[in-house]
Amino acid sequence: MEIVDHRLVGALRVDLFDHDAAGAVADGDAVFQTATIEALLDGAYDGDLSVGELLEHGDLGIGTLDGLDGELIVVEGAAFVARVDGSLHSVAGKVRTPFAVVCRFRPSITATLGACVSFDALTEAVRGLAPDAPVLAVRLDGTFERLVVRSVARQRPPYPPLREVVAHQAEHHLTDVCGTLVGFCFPDRTGGLEVPGWHLHAVDDARTVGGHVMDVALATGARVAIEATGDLHVEVPSQLGAVAVVADHADQVDRADQDGRVADRRSEIDAVEGRATPPRR
Numbered sequence: 001m002e003i004v005d006h007r008l009v010g011a012l013r014v015d016l017f018d019h020d021a022a023g024a025v026a027d028g029d030a031v032f033q034t035a036t037i038e039a040l041l042d043g044a045y046d047g048d049l050s051v052g053e054l055l056e057h058g059d060l061g062i063g064t065l066d067g068l069d070g071e072l073i074v075v076e077g078a079a080f081v082a083r084v085d086g087s088l089h090s091v092a093g094k095v096r097t098p099f100a101v102v103c104r105f106r107p108s109i110t111a112t113l114g115a116c117v118s119f120d121a122l123t124e125a126v127r128g129l130a131p132d133a134p135v136l137a138v139r140l141d142g143t144f145e146r147l148v149v150r151s152v153a154r155q156r157p158p159y160p161p162l163r164e165v166v167a168h169q170a171e172h173h174l175t176d177v178c179g180t181l182v183g184f185c186f187p188d189r190t191g192g193l194e195v196p197g198w199h200l201h202a203v204d205d206a207r208t209v210g211g212h213v214m215d216v217a218l219a220t221g222a223r224v225a226i227e228a229t230g231d232l233h234v235e236v237p238s239q240l241g242a243v244a245v246v247a248d249h250a251d252q253v254d255r256a257d258q259d260g261r262v263a264d265r266r267s268e269i270d271a272v273e274g275r276a277t278p279p280r281r
């Protein structure tokens, strides 16, 4: 069994994060990520990178803030956070993030979608428009007849694991919202680096409400823009040990799934992302 998608291995650069060099790394068209989903699952909620530094690497993206203080949404180079009550606020550049993914969004594909009745229907429609690539970045503008978003409350040390936090998440069921979804699709096998599959965050046009997208239904006429890329640049905070992460990652590429740990992690990620484990592709 293949633990990490071979395309993602080819796409991946992992660097030890260094504040002195922040912004000095040439990203090219890379999708830039700070930390790994595996670290977040284990409760590493102290931010290392500032949102100001994050925005030097991209103008579209998703993530969370220091102490897991809500859902981060980056759209058109501006950072917003959806608090646990669903309300949206702009984020000061000095606020730190423990986990985020951004890119300089340069879509190669734009299209108008028909009506989509669910998150799965939407993502299938988008995937049908996209080329085969390790990572897809997506922006979608439209009218959402139904939009279910969640956010989480700020945590205090000692931090509980993410599955315990998400057990207390707040869901908000919105109707007839004009807004924007942004996010990414990663391969099903990312070895704990990333959230596999689709991960979308939402903001409304008035920038008053938003969150992590649990479900959505949209009327016909939504505009979708897609960037396909083969370059993922992960910076790992020094306290997590980049060398250990790289070694573990390389090991997972060659190792059979003997202890079921990777599969367990996959279902844990699916649980915290609010969805059932989809069939392997």
Ligand SMILES: [Zn+2]
Binding pocket: 062, 063, 071, 199, 200, 201, 212, 213
């Ligand atoms: Zn999210």
